[in-house]
Amino acid sequence: MNKNTITLGRVLGIPIGLDPSWFLIFVLITWTLASSYFPGEFKNWPTAQYWIVGAVTAILFFTSVALHELGHSILALRYKIPVTSITLYIFGGIARIASEPPSAVAEFFIALAGPLTSFALAVLFSLLERFSTSVAPVYAMVKYLAYINGSLALFNLIPGFPLDGGRVFRAIVWGISRNLRRATEIAAAIGRVVAYLFILFGVWQILQGYWANGLWIAFIGWFLENAAVGQVRQQRMHDLLAGHSVAQAMSHSCATAPANLPLQELVDRHFLGEGHRCLMVTRGDEITGLLTLHHIREVPRERWGTVTAGEVMTPLSQMKHISPEIGLEAALEEMGIDGVNQLPVMSDGQIEGMLSREDIINYLRTLQKLGM
Numbered sequence: 551m552n553k554n555t556i557t558l559g560r561v562l563g564i565p566i567g568l569d570p571s572w573f574l575i576f577v578l579i580t581w582t583l584a585s586s587y588f589p590g591e592f593k594n595w596p597t598a599q600y601w602i603v604g605a606v607t608a609i610l611f612f613t614s615v616a617l618h619e620l621g622h623s624i625l626a627l628r629y630k631i632p633v634t635s636i637t638l639y640i641f642g643g644i645a646r647i648a649s650e651p652p653s654a655v656a657e658f659f660i661a662l663a664g665p666l667t668s669f670a671l672a673v674l675f676s677l678l679e680r681f682s683t684s685v686a687p688v689y690a691m692v693k694y695l696a697y698i699n700g701s702l703a704l705f706n707l708i709p710g711f712p713l714d715g716g717r718v719f720r721a722i723v724w725g726i727s728r729n730l731r732r733a734t735e736i737a738a739a740i741g742r743v744v745a746y747l748f749i750l751f752g753v754w755q756i757l758q759g760y761w762a763n764g765l766w767i768a769f770i771g772w773f774l775e776n777a778a779v780g781q782v783r784q785q786r787m788h789d790l791l792a793g794h795s796v797a798q799a800m801s802h803s804c805a806t807a808p809a810n811l812p813l814q815e816l817v818d819r820h821f822l823g824e825g826h827r828c829l830m831v832t833r834g835d836e837i838t839g840l841l842t843l844h845h846i847r848e849v850p851r852e853r854w855g856t857v858t859a860g861e862v863m864t865p866l867s868q869m870k871h872i873s874p875e876i877g878l879e880a881a882l883e884e885m886g887i888d889g890v891n892q893l894p895v896m897s898d899g900q901i902e903g904m905l906s907r908e909d910i911i912n913y914l915r916t917l918q919k920l921g922m
Contacts, residue, residue, distance in 0.1 A: 569639035621667030654725035661717035668703035710744030809860030839863035
């Protein structure tokens with residue numbers, strides 16, 4: 551999860567958080583409901599009531615979005631795919647799944663789980679709507695939530711990759727062609743067409759004088775186009791990494807520092823002076839842990855002169871590590887699951903080297919230059 555994300559808690563072991571951009575869309579939705587939608591639908595409420603009901607409805611809407619993403623996540627976990635986080639942000643929500651689904655069938659059901667969850671919520675709120683007509687604020691909320699969850703489900707079923715509908719389409723093409731890369735490229739091409747249609751419709755709305763709606767629709771189209779291109783690039787990167795092992799890309803030399811070295815001296819000498827981003831910490835001739843920039847940032851700067859490397863390092867016994875024989879694609883997925891930029895490479899209990907994202911990128915550049 552991004553360091554700027556505000557963590558709300560965990561569900562099924564999955565961290566759920568808020569991106570700072572969420573607050574902007576929360577305010578906009580609350581304002582729209584309180585100043586326009588509810589006054590138009592329900593007359594003669596006190597002003598404060600419009601704003602309270604608007605804010606509560608906005609919170610329940612984003613709870614529905616989180617449940618939509620949980621729908622994807624539960625199916626992903628069922629197929630043994632780790633889910634690193636769920637984040638609510640300006641466009642709604644995103645569940646970060648650590649790897650591609652193992653099969654077209656898994657992709658199909660994981661993609662479909664979100665819209666089905668939203669449809670189920672729309673049905674639930676429609677039923678509640680029938681029993682709440684005598685309580686105007688509750689009736690107003692459930693009526694809106696039934697509508698918005700149904701709309702969310704239908705919107706996500708648009709066959710524009712990487713929307714859920716686009717992923718369902720990719721799963722179908724993948725199942726027919728038996729080629730994930732080809733399926734991704736076809737789905738992304740259609741996704742880009744859908745994105746450009748959104749942009750054109752947004753521009754048309756602006757020319758008609760509907761500035762707010764037009765800008766928002768065009769912005770969604772721009773986001774979808776970038777996301778589709780990013781998915782193709784990611785798939786191509788995974789294809790390039792296939793068949794290559796950690797041993798081919800890792801750095802065999804590991805910089806070391808003694809456990810009793812103060813952080814200030816360590817930063818000046820190793821991180822700033824020599825450009826290292828992580829260090830193996832030693833006691834005598836024995837490696838006892840790993841120290842990264844993340845460890846140092848957690849210590850207030852005024853304490854760098856007294857806190858030592860050994861006090862903040864991750865001990866060897868707790869270190870995540872990888873084998874030199876595993877594939878680079880699997881190693882990159884492991885970094886994504888753990889949220890780290892580098893992993894020690896160990897064999898038979900001994901440190902063989904270090905693999906970082908930068909090592910993988912440099913190796914990819916070499917493969918591309920060689921035309922491989």
